[in-house]
Amino acid sequence: MLLVLVVIAWHSVVVAFGLKPYQLPLPSRVVKAGWERHWELADATAMTSLAATGGFLLSLSVGTLIGIAFSQSRAIARSVYPYAIFLQTVPIVAIAPIIINWFGTGLQSVIVVAFIISLFPIITNIYAGLTTIDPNLLELFQLHNASRWQTLTKLQLPGAVPNLVTGAKVSAGLSVIGAIVGEFFAGATDLYGLGYLIPQALGQLKMDYGFAAVICSALLGLVVFGTVSIVGERLLRRWRIGNH
């Protein structure tokens, strides 16, 4: 419904102000341009989603391990946490060229950029989940002489799953952004992701095609976020305590 309104408004603006196609193309032209080169767009979207998924899965596993390390030792958490915050505050566009300089212009660099930008939410969320445990449950484990490993695997990790899901939702969206930014800087070598297509199309003043690519990247973000949310909700069904 809202989508229809947006398209109508978009169309009216173009007509009313007499905008040229290189300024703002008509929605119909965007659709047409997208359809004419839909294989190329699909390939680019697949490429970007591969890089984003790779970066996201890397964040999920590395972030979880870092979170566990933090939860096991206050000293580690205190000394390493500031560097984790660095991940959050450093502008990705500033660091992406450096990464490409280090790792080359291939898929691996794009995955690394996606990984770096999506890592932080996983670390903070899982760390919070691992360390905020019902004190009574900790006492229960203590009472039965549970080892550190038992407490981690039977109490802390399962208890942190809801936090991990929250972190994963944020991280999944960021990984798409990271992949596109990475492709933007990696340029055309062996991969033609959306982050390469968009500046290229705009540079050639093919606004309609550029818009189609932007829409594809937005859709990709939605699909990734939606998938992670649905999987997360499925997983969390067992975690709900109920309302008593």
Place this chain on the structure above:
Amino acid sequence: MGVCNIGKIRGLPYTWGKACLPPQHVENPLAPLAPQLVADQLRLDYPGGVTALRDLTLRVPAGQFVSVLGPSGCGKSTLLRLMGGLINSSEGILTVDGQPPSMARQRSAKMSFVFQDATLLPWRTVIGNVRLPLELLRQPAAEQQVKAINATELVGLAEFATRYPRELSGGMRMRASLARALVTQPKVLLLDEPFGALDDITRSQLNEDLLNLWQRNGWTAVFVTHNIAEAVFLSQRVIVMSPRPGRVVADIPVSLPSTRNAALRASADFARLAGEVSEQLRKACA
């Protein structure tokens, strides 16, 4: 072999000879004098200068059911946590089976704790929750399953064994929590206001079931509560504590028949005892 030294030194392994009598006929002269839980001049200071307990002295014989009553914040829960070896006292002596609680817990006396909330793991079924302590104690898997099923039956939750906590009522969750405490066949059961959040009918029912279980299993039970009727109904003895810093101010034996049922709550004896406990509690708070 052939030398009989049963009862000579308590706690050492017995040597059996042909002349020895079976153990149930041997009167151990030390047994009645050796309470399972001993607190002597116990003191606990929290960092920041708050004294939770001071000069608390209490002896609980093996197999006794003791309730602890007292005003809010008098250190009842703290006392339970000390007994479970979950925290350490600042001064005084506290032993379980003659050893510090944390040591007793690992060696001789299995202890279980029932918390105010059911504190079940939401991602585990009832049977999975009940099995948890056995997993932590690394018992063989087959044994775990059998014991968990037995404990679940004991509290009347057999048909809900594969349900998740969110699918259960508050009373059923507390039953599951009780089963989890009983599954290790503890010698000492520490209960921290376990039925406080339940409605009256569920509470009475669980009181009767708990009493029944105690009569069949005979653990030493220390039961912290705010409810006078519950304390009198369940216990052989009611302890009243003073406001903080907590110590024992009254020790009331409950001389009611050992078979107790719902009708007992309406009896004159019950009312008299409840009145006495209430009076002591009022004095303690004054």
